[in-house]
Amino acid sequence: MGTHEQRTREGTLMAAGPRWGLADTDSRLRRWWPLVRPSWPYLVAGLLAGVGFAALSGVGLPVMLKTVLPIFFGREQEASPWVVAAGRRLFGEHYQDRLLLLACWGMPVVFLLRGLCAFLNRYWINLAGFVFLENLRRAAFEKLQSLPLAFYQQHRTGDLTSRLVNDAEQLRSLILLVSNDAIKQPLLLVAALGYLVWVSATERSALFTLVAMVTIPLCVVPLRLMTRRLLRRARAVARQSGELAAVVTEALQSPVEIQSYNLQELQCRRFAARLHEILRLSLKTVKYEAMLGPSVEFIATCGLMVALYLGVRSGIDFATFSSLALALYLAYDPVKKLSGLQAALKSRQASLERLEEILTARDTMPNPVTPRPLPPGNAPIRFEQVRFLYPNRSESGAAPALNGITVCIEPGETVALVGPSGAGKSTFALLIPRFFDPTEGRVTYGGTDLRELDKRAWRDRIAFVPQMPMLFNTTIAENIRLGRPDADDAAVREAARRAGAAEFIEALPRGYETVVGEQGTALSGGQRQRIAIARAFLKDAPILILDEATSALDSESEARVQAALRELIRGRTTILIAHRFSSISLARRVLVFEEGRITGDGPPEVLAETHPVYRRLLELQRPG
Numbered sequence: 001m002g003t004h005e006q007r008t009r010e011g012t013l014m015a016a017g018p019r020w021g022l023a024d025t026d027s028r029l030r031r032w033w034p035l036v037r038p039s040w041p042y043l044v045a046g047l048l049a050g051v052g053f054a055a056l057s058g059v060g061l062p063v064m065l066k067t068v069l070p071i072f073f074g075r076e077q078e079a080s081p082w083v084v085a086a087g088r089r090l091f092g093e094h095y096q097d098r099l100l101l102l103a104c105w106g107m108p109v110v111f112l113l114r115g116l117c118a119f120l121n122r123y124w125i126n127l128a129g130f131v132f133l134e135n136l137r138r139a140a141f142e143k144l145q146s147l148p149l150a151f152y153q154q155h156r157t158g159d160l161t162s163r164l165v166n167d168a169e170q171l172r173s174l175i176l177l178v179s180n181d182a183i184k185q186p187l188l189l190v191a192a193l194g195y196l197v198w199v200s201a202t203e204r205s206a207l208f209t210l211v212a213m214v215t216i217p218l219c220v221v222p223l224r225l226m227t228r229r230l231l232r233r234a235r236a237v238a239r240q241s242g243e244l245a246a247v248v249t250e251a252l253q254s255p256v257e258i259q260s261y262n263l264q265e266l267q268c269r270r271f272a273a274r275l276h277e278i279l280r281l282s283l284k285t286v287k288y289e290a291m292l293g294p295s296v297e298f299i300a301t302c303g304l305m306v307a308l309y310l311g312v313r314s315g316i317d318f319a320t321f322s323s324l325a326l327a328l329y330l331a332y333d334p335v336k337k338l339s340g341l342q343a344a345l346k347s348r349q350a351s352l353e354r355l356e357e358i359l360t361a362r363d364t365m366p367n368p369v370t371p372r373p374l375p376p377g378n379a380p381i382r383f384e385q386v387r388f389l390y391p392n393r394s395e396s397g398a399a400p401a402l403n404g405i406t407v408c409i410e411p412g413e414t415v416a417l418v419g420p421s422g423a424g425k426s427t428f429a430l431l432i433p434r435f436f437d438p439t440e441g442r443v444t445y446g447g448t449d450l451r452e453l454d455k456r457a458w459r460d461r462i463a464f465v466p467q468m469p470m471l472f473n474t475t476i477a478e479n480i481r482l483g484r485p486d487a488d489d490a491a492v493r494e495a496a497r498r499a500g501a502a503e504f505i506e507a508l509p510r511g512y513e514t515v516v517g518e519q520g521t522a523l524s525g526g527q528r529q530r531i532a533i534a535r536a537f538l539k540d541a542p543i544l545i546l547d548e549a550t551s552a553l554d555s556e557s558e559a560r561v562q563a564a565l566r567e568l569i570r571g572r573t574t575i576l577i578a579h580r581f582s583s584i585s586l587a588r589r590v591l592v593f594e595e596g597r598i599t600g601d602g603p604p605e606v607l608a609e610t611h612p613v614y615r616r617l618l619e620l621q622r623p624g
């Protein structure tokens, strides 16, 4: 039964959306089943407890009232003969007092059981919801972790956060909704319809009952009309919630820019505009949801009135008519409730789709099925006719970021990348750890295309020091240890010493145990860089990519960072994106980039003589 119910629910979700055809049902089910499966036993147990509760309150109590209570008030003939006989057999002729005692004990027990069922029903169904939520969030997060950089560039952080937090929560609440009505209401509908059919077959009033029953499917008309609109609005609300989260994240991440440019009011206006849009769209969804009930009631009333007219004309008696009217009403009620459920499913389908977008996002740079082994020692890195266009620029007809790059970097060599802003230096560096794959051409290591290597193993060989190193909100020691998570304290300290960071770390009151604050805000720019360099020392990888900070450090910091770098690059293949010409002294070879091409390749002193763009850049940086 469980699987069937699941299928029905999935089926409802599937049938609801214009984008999903029946052919998708199976794949959607396959996709969601592993996430639902762990919570399934709790859901079934919760539903069974719900059935127990309904039986004890809907059947147990009335039965007790009708079959036992009359005995205590001298109306034995109205009580159940079965109970009377059992009482006599057990307690003799004057059984009433003993039975009263038993009933007075029994009622609290019934209530206790009923209460226990209510508790278990609520507890297990909520547990199912939370287990599902946990699995869903974990799966979405794991998927996000595995996706390439291009995915992150196409989605805003706040929007992704909102999907993981708000949309996942929406789906959890769906479980609670579905478990309340999805089983109870269809059962009620079947029971009421069964009764109607039975009476109409035995009472010769089939005509008017059937006419009234025909109106039940008509209730589906407003349902279909409204739910289609509802889904559109729900999608827009979910999208706007993502936008809202993005505005919040951006605002909270950049207080310095906002305050220095006095952008507070602009930010507040942007936030308020999003809030207002959400309010407008949410009201529309509420409007459609709220219109469903009255529409179904209206159709039901029309049906009942037709039934009344035909019934009276055919001479039906009052008692039969009222019982049929009650049964009809009972048949409409589940239709109304199920309509509400359908509406709730629709409004959550938007969340389902937004999470599905993450869960099914294609890894555009998958690991090879059978990776080629990495060459044992350090090997040359070769770019062969590499052309690269950022995926988000491919439609705009933009010029490629790299255009026909052919170059070889020998093992142990230090190469500085120089060129005007936007010339392609960072892009060149990003292709080496395979953050992106070339659009045309290939990048090889020791002759093997990077696409044929195991991504993890390849990245283990590279230490990357970005322009603005990210520090996590934990201790300095832990931040350095990211370079090699199994490193002991002594190795962490040694790395800090070689990076020229030990001195300032030890001067802090809590030393290596100092928590650096979100994004390392508790440290200066130069200190953050030296921690990132310590990380690279600890990783001790044969290939080093250094994206030098553009912001100028004070000369003491700069000298310390330079000294640390000089030590770090020794014996490694180093690609240095040089924003400050002082660092070029670290390199024996310079590649000059212009508009995605390499226009100069040679020792810095030769280029200073022969390459006009290089010479101009050099002069721009010279003091005075």
Ligand SMILES: Nc1ncnc2c1ncn2[C@@H]1O[C@H](COP(=O)(O)OP(=O)(O)OP(=O)(O)O)[C@@H](O)[C@H]1O
Residues within 6 Å of the ligand: 153, 390, 392, 393, 400, 401, 419, 420, 421, 422, 423, 424, 425, 426, 427, 428, 593
């Ligand atoms: N994530 C991105 N999405 C789309 N285009 C990008 C992206 N990053 C860079 N570009 C574009 O690619 C080109 C090369 O940029 P790149 O960052 O490689 O230049 P750069 O030489 O490192 O510049 P800078 O010295 O200013 O850092 C530029 O035209 C830039 O606008």
